[in-house]
Amino acid sequence: xxxxxxxxAIAGAYNTIQARSLPDATYLSISLDAVLGALRxxxxxxxxxxxxxxxxxxxxxxxxxxxxxxxxxxDSTGISAVIEAAxxxxxxxxxxxxxVSGCAGMYTEKASTAPWTRPDNEWVVPYGLYTTVEFALVAxxxxxxxxxxxxxxxxxAATIRNNGSDNPAAVYADRxxxxxxDILDSRMVADPFHLLDCAMTAEGGCAVLxxxxxxxxxxxxxxxxxxxxxLDRIGPFYQHPPSYGLxxxxxxxxxLALLGRRAAERAFATAGLxxxxxxxxxxxxxxxxxxxxxxxxxxxxxxxxxGDFVMDGTIGPDGRFPVTTDGGLMAFSHSRRPQLLQRVARxxxxxxxxxxxxxxxxxxxAMCSNGGSGAMFTDVMLLGRDD
Amino acid sequence: MPILQPQSxxxxxxxxxxxxxxxWDGCRRGELLYQFFPSSGAAQFNxxxxxxxxxxxxxxxxxxxxxxxxxxxxxxxxxxxPAFTVPYCAAIVDLDEGxxxxxxxxxxxxxxxxxxxxxxxTFVAVNDDLTLPxxxxxxxxx
Numbered sequence: 001x002x003x004x005x006x007x008x009a010i011a012g013a014y015n016t017i018q019a020r021s022l023p024d025a026t027y028l029s030i031s032l033d034a035v036l037g038a039l040r041x042x043x044x045x046x047x048x049x050x051x052x053x054x055x056x057x058x059x060x061x062x063x064x065x066x067x068x069x070x071x072x073x074x075d076s077t078g079i080s081a082v083i084e085a086a087x088x089x090x091x092x093x094x095x096x097x098x099x100v101s102g103c104a105g106m107y108t109e110k111a112s113t114a115p116w117t118r119p120d121n122e123w124v125v126p127y128g129l130y131t132t133v134e135f136a137l138v139a140x141x142x143x144x145x146x147x148x149x150x151x152x153x154x155x156x157a158a159t160i161r162n163n164g165s166d167n168p169a170a171v172y173a174d175r176x177x178x179x180x181x182d183i184l185d186s187r188m189v190a191d192p193f194h195l196l197d198c199a200m201t202a203e204g205g206c207a208v209l210x211x212x213x214x215x216x217x218x219x220x221x222x223x224x225x226x227x228x229x230x231l232d233r234i235g236p237f238y239q240h241p242p243s244y245g246l247x248x249x250x251x252x253x254x255x256l257a258l259l260g261r262r263a264a265e266r267a268f269a270t271a272g273l274x275x276x277x278x279x280x281x282x283x284x285x286x287x288x289x290x291x292x293x294x295x296x297x298x299x300x301x302x303x304x305x306x307g308d309f310v311m312d313g314t315i316g317p318d319g320r321f322p323v324t325t326d327g328g329l330m331a332f333s334h335s336r337r338p339q340l341l342q343r344v345a346r347x348x349x350x351x352x353x354x355x356x357x358x359x360x361x362x363x364x365x366a367m368c369s370n371g372g373s374g375a376m377f378t379d380v381m382l383l384g385r386d387d
Numbered sequence: 388m389p390i391l392q393p394q395s396x397x398x399x400x401x402x403x404x405x406x407x408x409x410x411w412d413g414c415r416r417g418e419l420l421y422q423f424f425p426s427s428g429a430a431q432f433n434x435x436x437x438x439x440x441x442x443x444x445x446x447x448x449x450x451x452x453x454x455x456x457x458x459x460x461x462x463x464x465x466x467x468x469p470a471f472t473v474p475y476c477a478a479i480v481d482l483d484e485g486x487x488x489x490x491x492x493x494x495x496x497x498x499x500x501x502x503x504x505x506x507x508x509t510f511v512a513v514n515d516d517l518t519l520p521x522x523x524x525x526x527x528x529x
Contacts (some may be wrong), residue, residue: 112468113466113468121401122401122404127491128398130467136477137460140459141458141459144503190461191461191462241479241488241489242479243487249439250440
């Protein structure tokens with residue numbers, strides 16, 4: 001299989017300032033900062049933008065004074081929005097597409113969990129569920145079935161939090177170093193997740209710029225290829241029991257345990273690659289356990305072996321499969337939506353040798369992911385260097 | 388650790404649908420209702436317009452015996468909103484009739500919930516508007 005995106009390039013990616021709170025910013029102002037930053041970093045003129053994807057597309061088109069643009073029909077972000085933009089370029093709907101996502105000023109009532117983590121569904125909301133609890137129910141079952149330990153979860157969290165601590169652009173820069181014991185010593189939020197097993201909440205924006213491969217090669221930064229991608233969803237957000245064994249009813253396939261396997265297999269098949277070819281794993285880290293589950297679902301190890309897989313430094317910055325090298329949702333930023341796009345942005349920066357911290361030397365293939373078992377979707381994208 | 392208690396505050400509840408109203412009415416009578424689809428012989432929960440197995444829309448409501456097993460659990464110390472008193476234990480329960488549902492475990496030590504634990508339903512009027520099916524340890528001879 002060859003990628004339909006062989007003539008499409010990601011030309012650049014840009015993160016605005018990220019912070020626990022950006023009191024002077026709005027959704028639109030931080031989104032525009034992201035778009036203009038991405039354009040500036042590549043040298044592509046704003047006047048050449050004819051595609052806007054992600055969130056607030058109409059507002060962005062209007063604010064930039066564009067005569068019109070191809071846009072997302074509904075809110076999307078992260079890998080699915082990058083795919084929309086890549087498809088639009090490949091199909092000739094636009095030539096320069098920006099994918100944008102920003103968030104500010106949404107989480108103000110701190111006695112409750114963040115508003116986007118709270119369900120509005122009669123089967124879960126009266127029982128006090130929210131995102132952390134949904135994911136905890138999956139992790140707990142994995143621990144029951146395979147003997148996965150709190151120390152293994154804590155090792156993931158410590159690794160990613162240390163990556164963030166080393167990243168000057170991270171919200172939690174210089175907070176480390178963390179040992180797994182530090183994670184275990186933090187207060188319990190929803191068993192088995194301690195506070196430091198969980199994503200933070202923050203504000204900020206991100207934009208990713210796509211154009212033709214030919215045009216991207218004329219910019220200051222190396223062009224990045226989309227080698228393959230896949231989307232996998234098994235149900236709606238936060239309505240049904242987040243059951244580790246949830247499966248389809250009539251057609252055999254991976255259960256929620258291995259959600260994302262269909263996406264990964266498709267992405268690897270399109271790219272003609274396998275997990276051994278991946279140099280850096282910019283995985284989505286809403287909770288420590290999800291990294292363990294993704295290594296199993298994506299075929300890096302067998303189901304049930306993810307707990308052992310993450311020990312012994314394999315996922316550390318100098319390991320064979322460095323994971324979430326900017327600090328991810330736990331330590332870089334997590335602002336409701338941009339964090340999805342930021343997994344792609346970090347993969348792009350790795351392949352462009354642009355990382356200020358934990359640049360993986362000679363990285364040629366980056367695997368990015370979005371979503372998680374509790375949210376009932378897991379998407380992946382494989383990025384590669386142009387040369 | 389403390390004994391897990393039912394909630395008693397103004398916990399949030401989403402509006403029922405025309406489909407789910409029957410279930411919530413059952414809770415107020417002390418009956419745990421679930422959908423049974425004769426075309427496949429399957430039980431289904433959450434209530435849905437069609438059966439995931441046969442895709443048939445023909446179902447009957449049946450009353451569950453309310454006996455089940457904890458499939459997974461999480462004792463929560465950071466509440467969703469201040470309306471909830473912690474700790475509370477979210478759980479997925481495998482009902483003996485062959486369906487799963489989300490609920491809370493009550494009536495046992497917060498450190499004593501486990502996967503595989505036998506539980507039985509107990510209905511609690513949390514407030515004037517909401518009666519919830521919770522699950523507590525199975526009292527075989529009660």
